[in-house]
Amino acid sequence: MNGLPDDNGLYMPNEIPNHERLVKGIRELSFKDISFVIAKSVLSDDFKDSEIEDIIDKSISFDSPVVNINENINILELFHGPTLAFKDFGARFMARTMENAVSSKDKELNILVATSGDTGSAVAHGFYDVEGINVIILYPSGKVSNIQEKQLTTLDKNIFALEVAGTFDDCQNLVKQAFLDKKLRKNIDVSSANSINIARLIPQSFYYFNAYAKLNTRKKIAVSVPSGNFGNITAGILAKLMGLPIEHFIASTNNNKTVPEFLTKNIYVPKKSISTISNAMDVGDPSNMKRILDIYKNVENLKKEFSSWSFTDSETKECILHTLQNYSYLLDPHSSVGLLGLRKFLESHEEFEGLFLGTAHPAKFADIIEPIISETVKMPESLKSVIDKEKKSIALNNDYDEFSDYLLTKFK
Ligand SMILES: *Cc1c(COP(=O)(O)O)cnc(C)c1O
Helix, strand or coil: CCCCCCCCCCCCCCCCCCCHHHHHCHHHCCHHHHHHHHHHHHHCCCCCHHHHHHHHHHHCCCCCCEEEEECCEEEEECCCCCCCECHHHHHHHHHHHHHHHHCCCCCCEEEEEECCCHHHHHHHHHHCCCCCEEEEEEEECCCCCHHHHHHHHCCCCCEEEEEEECCHHHHHHHHHHHHHCHHHHHHCEEEECCCCCHHHHHHHHHHHHHHHHHHCCCCCEEEEEECCCCHHHHHHHHHHHCCCCCCEEEEEECCCCHHHHHHHHCCCCCCCCCCCCCHHHCCCCCCCHHHHHHHHCCHHHHHHHEEEEECCHHHHHHHHHHHHHHHCCCCCHHHHHHHHHHHHHHHCCCCCEEEEEECECHHHHHHHHHHHHCCCCCCCHHHHHHHHCCCCCEEEECCHHHHHHHHHHHHC
């Protein structure tokens, strides 16, 4: 519920449960069974079994299949949730655990979230209709895609979309100011659904176990993760620490190459983010590297089982076209970066079975993909219905007093 500790660091588990026994019998188990066993091992101090079962039932409610592309290359499709991106797993699980925790209080909890697109919609859908919790999303006017904006602004009930005349950084600053505003916090309860909340990483470890069960191989396994803030890959490393036999991780990035350069130069130099066609990965100073270094202690240890490479937009486009033409599989730009990293690793490690994470559905990025493949991308039903709905947002200037007035009037 805290999101971040007061000392500005990040939460890490004191103790990591061992799930080697789960791994042995894992092929007999369903995704929900696997998720329950892991969730119970981390939540049982605070939640009853029946509550954990309920959280899993409501949040792990869509599949994540492993699809073979060719030979030893497989994709884990994480985009079958309501907003068609992997962030649905973390957001839904966090929403259900928080729902359980607030139901014992009489005051409503207000979640403030600044978004550049994907995070806001996953959080909004995750918390939609959750009792006792409001979600207030701040997004930069004119700077999110049409589909993303519709996903943010067409829910009602407990979801409120504020369209800010400013940039993503302005939105984030308004949220930060609200957290520092003592007067505001005396009157209303606020929390964050920030991506560095550990509650979002826990459920992401579940699907690594499930993917292992479905891969069903005796070979060594390498997993490539298209990475931005490095949360998804951290969840994979946590799964490995719990006993999942993954031999090697590949952090595949776009031109935001802070981590690939860290591994070659051995010094970490944060950068300003630059914009690319895989925009959910445009991060110049990935927060979760602190967690990864906490686990591995130093860069030499890290490099034994972790590689990181960056790829340009033109390589990403080329890979989308090549994969469609040769294997009839359509990738979104983020997943394409993941495949590029895996292919690079497998060039010198043929003996491995390779898995890369498919983090978004291609239809979500149709505007980028259609010119590359010279075809129209088929829209899934869930997106079609969103596009036809009416946008409901509240216009806000980039002005903190206006923002706090809004919060106090509406939620006090
Ligand atoms: C957020 C996001 C990523 C990056 O995930 P991190 O956990 O931040 O590394 C990759 N692909 C898509 C589609 C995303 O939305």
